[in-house]
Amino acid sequence: MKVSHLASLLGALCAISPVLSQDSPTLTPDALEDLVNRDALLEHARQFLAFSELSNGTRAFGSKGHQATIQYVAKLLEATGYYDIEFEEFTYSYSEAKAQFFADGKEYLTRGLGYSPSGDVTGSVVVVNDLGCNPTDFPAAVKGKIALILRGTCNLGLKVAHAGGAGAIGAILYNNLDAEPISGTFGAPSRPEGPYVPSAYISGVNGKAFIASIAAGNEVIANIRVQSLIEDRVTANVIATTKEGDKDNVIVAGAHSDSVPAGPGLNDDGSGSMGILEVALNLANFHGLQNAVRFIWWSAEEFGLIGSEYHVEHLSDDARQKVALYLNFDMIASPNAGYFVFDGDGNATDIPGPPGSEVIERLYRAYFDSHNITAGSAVFGGSSDYQPFVDVGIPSGGLMTGASGIKTAEGALQWGGDAGVAYDVCYHLSCDVIENLNVDVWERNSKAIAHSIANYALSIEGIPRPVREPVRSLRVSKLSYEERLHLSCDHDDELI
Ligand SMILES: [Zn+2]
Structure with missing residues (x-):
């Protein structure tokens, strides 16, 4: 379903009148926190999983599963009558590629590369000199054959464009590390250096083995099969702002509504999306907000913080000042x-947030202390949607429970669980399903969200409001497509 249909869906719902009356209880942090519970969270989780089944197990931005996710969020919020709801639409290039790679009849593990053209090519493998970053690295013999190129120094897409320019019919990139490659992209839909050719991405071990075989005088016949999808997709951030509260002081809470193409993303970031949804739905029971609260479900985070950056970039100077x-x-x-x-x-990390961020950190630490939990520190490393806000000088904070990072022995002592194991073994994989959710932790963190939202809705005393930095200070917008993807892939560059 196209996003433009969402507006008409909401149009029908707008007739519902606000349910809030003067009889509603007055907001307190404890009262809001008490209403947040695991049963409601798990009900949302069953819905999110069902949405992913509409698009082969993913809620990647713009997919049916994702569209259903943002409609569900908007519909529930609209029904409260408590919020003004907006879809902030934007278009971004989506790409995914599935690849298979065979050599001399044997199949090897490979990854598809974003923007690789579809195709099924078979040919003799020719080794490229150096790193394939210059056209002169490609011997004349690659014409009509398959180029074998080492990863490193320049973009994978540039190497493949040079291969296409030299007349190769396909390209095999091999990792400069022995390990299997995780993912990759050509970084741009096309390049002037030459046409892209169907490509596969293999491990360093396998790449070196082919080179040794060719050096020994053998001919290696490779077959590359790629099925790729590249399309512009219209998508939207969902923005819900309380009708009550001072709009000159807006408390913004965000989570990303999209998953990676590889899986349904129940933890990443279904957990945050459902956590703020449940807090927002319960907040609608109260009056007495001093400051307005705005919940935002970001789209296309997994392609490089696209939705959050779009939002901050398009805020007026005045609106930025009021956050x-x-x-x-x-x-x-x-x-x-x-x-x-x-x-x-x-x-803990040497990377402070903008002034005022330390106040937010203190609030969360005090909350966890009161529940006998010693919290670790997450770094403002650019790996999620806080970054555009940090870049323009808005005090920022938040919570997370870890991605591909490995839990230390100390961490296991503090929080339980397994030392030497990733915080989320299903990070960015198809197994990020309901069973992957730690429900105790999810409920505690959702209550912490409620606690913080209620506190700041009542008072922002102690949070400074210096003039915001101009939009040109946004860092993410200066990054290449590939660098953006790396940002969104590395959820825990550093946890302490
Ligand atoms: Zn995420």
């Missing part, structure tokens, strides 16, 4: 979880 603070919740139910709070003061 009092930003709270981010990306992965809050990891199966082997740690409790991490963003390091606002920078004392």
Whole structure:
């Protein structure tokens, strides 16, 4: 379903009148927190999983599963009558590729590369000199054959464009590490250096074995099969702002509504999306907000913080000034979880958030202390949707429970779980399903979200409001497509 249909769906719902009356209870942090519970969270989880089944197990941005996700969120919020709801639409290039690779009849593990053209090519393998970053690295013999190229120094897409320019019919990239490659992309839909050719991406071990075989005088016949999809997709951030509260002081809380193409993303970031949804739905029971609260479900985070950056870039100077603070919740139910709070003061990671972020950090630490939980520190490393807010100087904070990072012995002592095992073994994989959610941790973190939202809806005393940095200070927009993807892939560059 196209996003434009969402507006008409909402149009029908707008007739519902607000349910809030003067009889509604007055907001307190404890009262809001008490309403948040695991049963409601798990009901959302069953829905999110069902949505992913509409598009072969994914909720990647713009897929049917993703469209259903954002409609579900908007519909539930609209029914409360408590929020003004907006779809902030934008278009971004989606790409995915599935590849198979055979050599001399044997199949090898490979990854498809984003923007690789589809095709089924068979030919003799020719080794490229150096790194394939210059046209002169390609011997004349690659014409009509398959080029074998080492990863490194320049973009994979540039190497493949040079191969196409030299007349190769396909390209095999091999990792500069022995390990199997995780993912990759050509970084741009096309390049002037030459046409892209169907490509596969293999491990360093296998790449070196082919080179040794060719050096020994053998001919290696390779077959590359690629099925790829490249398309512009229209998608939207869902923005829900309370009708009550001072709109000159807006508390913004965000989570990303999209998953990676590889899986349904129940933890990443279904957990944060459902956590803020449940807090938003329960907040609708109360009156007495001093400050407005705005919940935002970002789209296309997994392609490089696209939705959050679009949003901050398109805020007017005035609107940017009125955002009092930003709270981010990306992965809050990891199966082997740690409790991490963003390091606002920078004392653990040397990367403080903008002034005021230390106040937010303190609030979360005090909350966890009161539940006998010692929280670790998460770094503002650019790996999630807080970054555009940090870049323009908005005080920021948030929670996370870890992605591919490995839990230490100390972490296991503090929080339970297994030392030496990733916080989320299903990170960015098809097994990020309901069973992957740590429900105890999810409920605790969702209650922590409720606690923080209620506190800041009532008072932002102590949070400074310096003039915001201009939009040109946004860092992400200066990155290449490939660098953006790396950002969104590396959820825990550093947890302490
Ligand atoms: Zn995420």
